Amino acid sequence: MTPPETGRLDVRKTYKLYVGGAFPRSESGRSYPVHDAKGRFLANAAHASRKDARDAVQAARKAFPGWSTRTPYNRGQVVYRVAEVLEGRRAQLAEEVQHGEGLSRRQAETAVDAAVDRLVWYAGWADKLAQVVGGTNPVAGPYFTFSVPEPTGVVAVLAPQGSSLLGLVSVLAPVVVTGNTAVVAASADRPLPAVTLAEVLATSDVPGGVVNLLTGSLADTAPTLASHMDVNAVDLTGLAGDPEEATRLEQLAAENLKRVLRPPDAEPDWTTGPGLDRMTRFLETKTVWHPVGV
Amino acid sequence: MTQPEDAPVPTRPGPAEVFAYAPAPESRAVVDLRSSYGLFVDGRFVDAVGGGSFKTVNPATEEVLAEVAEGTAEDVDLAVAAARRAQTRVWSRMPGRERAKYLFRIARILQERSRELAVLESLDNGKPIRESRDVDVPLAAQWFFYYAGWADKLEHAGFGAAPQPLGVAGQVIPWNFPLLMLSWKVAPALACGNTVVLKPAETTPLTALLFAEICRQADLPPGVVNIVTGAGETGRAVVAHPDVDKVAFTGSTEVGRQIARTVAGTRKRVTLELGGKAANIVFDDAPVDQAVEGVVNGIFFNQGHVCCAGSRLLVQESVAEDVLARLKRRMGTLRVGDPLDKNTDVGAINSATQLARIRELSEVGEAEGAERWSPSCTLPAHGYWFPPTVFTGVSQAHRIAREEIFGPVLSVLTFRTPAEAVEKANNTPYGLSAGIWSDKGSRILWVVDRLRAGVVWANTFNQFDPTSPFGGYQESGYGREGGRHGLEAYLR
Numbered sequence: 042m043t044p045p046e047t048g049r050l051d052v053r054k055t056y057k058l059y060v061g062g063a064f065p066r067s068e069s070g071r072s073y074p075v076h077d078a079k080g081r082f083l084a085n086a087a088h089a090s091r092k093d094a095r096d097a098v099q100a101a102r103k104a105f106p107g108w109s110t111r112t113p114y115n116r117g118q119v120v121y122r123v124a125e126v127l128e129g130r131r132a133q134l135a136e137e138v139q140h141g142e143g144l145s146r147r148q149a150e151t152a153v154d155a156a157v158d159r160l161v162w163y164a165g166w167a168d169k170l171a172q173v174v175g176g177t178n179p180v181a182g183p184y185f186t187f188s189v190p191e192p193t194g195v196v197a198v199l200a201p202q203g204s205s206l207l208g209l210v211s212v213l214a215p216v217v218v219t220g221n222t223a224v225v226a227a228s229a230d231r232p233l234p235a236v237t238l239a240e241v242l243a244t245s246d247v248p249g250g251v252v253n254l255l256t257g258s259l260a261d262t263a264p265t266l267a268s269h270m271d272v273n274a275v276d277l278t279g280l281a282g283d284p285e286e287a288t289r290l291e292q293l294a295a296e297n298l299k300r301v302l303r304p305p306d307a308e309p310d311w312t313t314g315p316g317l318d319r320m321t322r323f324l325e326t327k328t329v330w331h332p333v334g335v
Numbered sequence: 336m337t338q339p340e341d342a343p344v345p346t347r348p349g350p351a352e353v354f355a356y357a358p359a360p361e362s363r364a365v366v367d368l369r370s371s372y373g374l375f376v377d378g379r380f381v382d383a384v385g386g387g388s389f390k391t392v393n394p395a396t397e398e399v400l401a402e403v404a405e406g407t408a409e410d411v412d413l414a415v416a417a418a419r420r421a422q423t424r425v426w427s428r429m430p431g432r433e434r435a436k437y438l439f440r441i442a443r444i445l446q447e448r449s450r451e452l453a454v455l456e457s458l459d460n461g462k463p464i465r466e467s468r469d470v471d472v473p474l475a476a477q478w479f480f481y482y483a484g485w486a487d488k489l490e491h492a493g494f495g496a497a498p499q500p501l502g503v504a505g506q507v508i509p510w511n512f513p514l515l516m517l518s519w520k521v522a523p524a525l526a527c528g529n530t531v532v533l534k535p536a537e538t539t540p541l542t543a544l545l546f547a548e549i550c551r552q553a554d555l556p557p558g559v560v561n562i563v564t565g566a567g568e569t570g571r572a573v574v575a576h577p578d579v580d581k582v583a584f585t586g587s588t589e590v591g592r593q594i595a596r597t598v599a600g601t602r603k604r605v606t607l608e609l610g611g612k613a614a615n616i617v618f619d620d621a622p623v624d625q626a627v628e629g630v631v632n633g634i635f636f637n638q639g640h641v642c643c644a645g646s647r648l649l650v651q652e653s654v655a656e657d658v659l660a661r662l663k664r665r666m667g668t669l670r671v672g673d674p675l676d677k678n679t680d681v682g683a684i685n686s687a688t689q690l691a692r693i694r695e696l697s698e699v700g701e702a703e704g705a706e707r708w709s710p711s712c713t714l715p716a717h718g719y720w721f722p723p724t725v726f727t728g729v730s731q732a733h734r735i736a737r738e739e740i741f742g743p744v745l746s747v748l749t750f751r752t753p754a755e756a757v758e759k760a761n762n763t764p765y766g767l768s769a770g771i772w773s774d775k776g777s778r779i780l781w782v783v784d785r786l787r788a789g790v791v792w793a794n795t796f797n798q799f800d801p802t803s804p805f806g807g808y809q810e811s812g813y814g815r816e817g818g819r820h821g822l823e824a825y826l827r
Contacts, residue, residue, distance in 0.1 A: 284600060285600075292596045295595035298811075328790045328791070330791070330803075
């Protein structure tokens with residue numbers, strides 16, 4: 042292509058996967074065209090394969106011991122740092138959200154701002170949730186007994202198909218702030234903000250492997266994640282409106298008793314304030330007993 | 336590596352040889368057994384629609400105790416309909432303080448009739464009367480007393496300002512703690528305003544049916560509690576019923592998987608309390624006799640028919656020999672026999688099927704090269720019996736170290752460092768419970784942090800309390816029973 046008469050030729054970004062802290066292309070070598078809301082070509086994104094999904098699970102498992110044993114204060118700071126870095130990328134993300142979701146510039150900016158604010162909200166929960174959902178148990182005997190929340194492990198998240206950034210942040214932040222590691226399948230048709238978010242994560246103290254991000258068709262990645270024996274939980278939110286596929290994946294998830302968050306009938310309004318559910322859903326309660334005596 | 340099987344076994348005589356205990360049987364007279372029992376639906380005992388029935392036997396003698404109605408899908412349908420009517424018309428409209436009073440009443444009647452319940456439980460299940468009398472029945476009453484108090488305080492439980500019941504709960508419970516598992520399921524469900532259809536295990540239906548009578552004594556409105564006896568097919572009908580809003584199950588991981596598949600794609604909420612293969616970790620600084628007592632309690636309590644049983648003993652290599660020797664000596668003093676005898680420590684295996692499973696896995700253990708040991712003890716001629724058994728020289732790959740035996744069989748492994756203990760303890764798809772024995776607080780807490788298990792007992796084992804959440808990680812299921820956490824499973 043010849044450069045325009047005036048100005049410079051822009052350098053386009055290659056949108057890749059984010060696995061184990063690195064940005065690989067799909068091992069399959071496949072990519073797929075991403076279009077804006079009006080059908081115009083935006084970019085080629087990596088089309089993650091089943092193998093990519095397995096690699097991502099492996100990376101998430103490897104990152105779990107380190108991330109889950111960080112102090113809650115530290116995890117809170119890391120998630121807050123993500124918000125800080127995201128704040129600096131607002132313009133770029135607003136553009137991607139605007140084109141991908143077909144919003145006005147102003148609407149896109151509002152969505153990006155809400156995503157930043159949501160991260161800040163969740164960051165603060167890291168060192169507070171244990172006191173809200175845990176505590177001591179007044180047992181009828183000479184024992185000191187307490188219950189604490191712990192992360193369930195590796196969580197596979199099918200991100201919302203519609204809200205490509207705010208929705209994504211709203212499902213991802215509650216999973217990782219409590220110490221889980223995540224493999225996220227981004228919105229299939231609107232994957233670009235997810236890849237940019239991955240770049241934000243890579244530059245904001247989130248250890249490699251804590252969040253792994255796959256783009257491409259859910260048909261390849263989702264069943265692999267739902268049936269993977271080293272995945273502890275699966276969030277099916279991205280299948281809102283597709284109850285048949287959600288049922289199939291829930292059945293696959295039963296093989297190793299994964300915790301399953303079923304999808305809503307339709308994608309929810311992500312601008313409303315979240316409760317604790319998305320955090321507690323992916324937590325285990327550990328109860329500890331010790332005798333009391335001299 | 337020092338293999339613990341080399342440890343010398345002290346030959347000090349146990350009390351059985353020192354002096355024989357006179358039999359001290361609890362009287363059966365307190366129990367008024369009927370020859371046949373119907374289903375409890377809508378406040379009445381009714382025959383099963385199909386007219387089918389099955390026998391429940393005393394596992395200690397193989398004597399038939401009673402004929403029990405076999406509920407079919409149609410019976411489940413009627414029970415769910417009764418539960419739905421009671422839920423929408425009566426129970427959910429009743430103020431929490433009134434529901435509470437019913438539950439308090441039930442708790443009191445359970446206490447009043449505790450002797451009868453304990454004897455019946457031991458007859459039907461085979462567990463020692465000492466355990467049914469001192470553990471199962473008192474805890475069952477305590478469970479109702481505890482959740483009774485929640486019924487009018489739910490808005491303060493942290494599940495929103497106006498939490499609502501789910502509706503009709505379908506509950507399927509196992510045979511190892513029949514009445515206690517009933518109370519774990521029924522008490523929180525009722526406190527939250529749900530009604531229930533409960534299916535007791537086919538080998539232990541009798542205390543549930545006596546509980547039905549207790550519901551009548553308490554004047555509980557008809558349909559709030561429905562009990563449909565039967566086997567697996569009946570349970571599947573409860574789980575699959577389209578008008579059930581919530582499924583609560585305690586039992587095997589295999590059935591748990593089937594349930595998870597069955598409810599996929601529905602709106603049903605599910606809690607599953609499944610199998611386990613708990614590690615009981617003994618460090619070199621543990622008070623040895625206390626630890627051995629805990630290990631014995633961990634695996635031989637209730638004949639090892641405990642999902643959270645400490646079935647894998649991980650003992651630090653430096654003390655393995657000593658611990659093993661003391662363990663074997665202590666096992667030699669366990670009294671195996673008549674469940675109704677007040678001096679019995681280990682009762683009967685619950686069923687022929689379970690006995691076959693324990694035998695099979697024990698044979699596999701030997702075939703795979705582990706060394707099997709049991710104290711010499713005379714087992715009764717009739718009934719289902721298995722002696723307390725320990726396997727040494729067990730590797731992590733052995734089936735007896737991986738699969739839930741659900742019997743009085745302990746597998747012993749050794750470790751050198753705390754990190755190795757944690758790695759071995761966590762090397763299982765289960766994650767229900769674990770034990771730690773050590774005198775060093777910081778080490779206990781370090782290990783507690785790293786164990787992937789829902790309940791960790793430090794310097795104790797097999798403690799339960801209604802205020803204390805219980806439930807597993809990974810393939811031991813999901814959801815918690817007990818405490819404030821236990822309410823979540825029955826509210827929206």
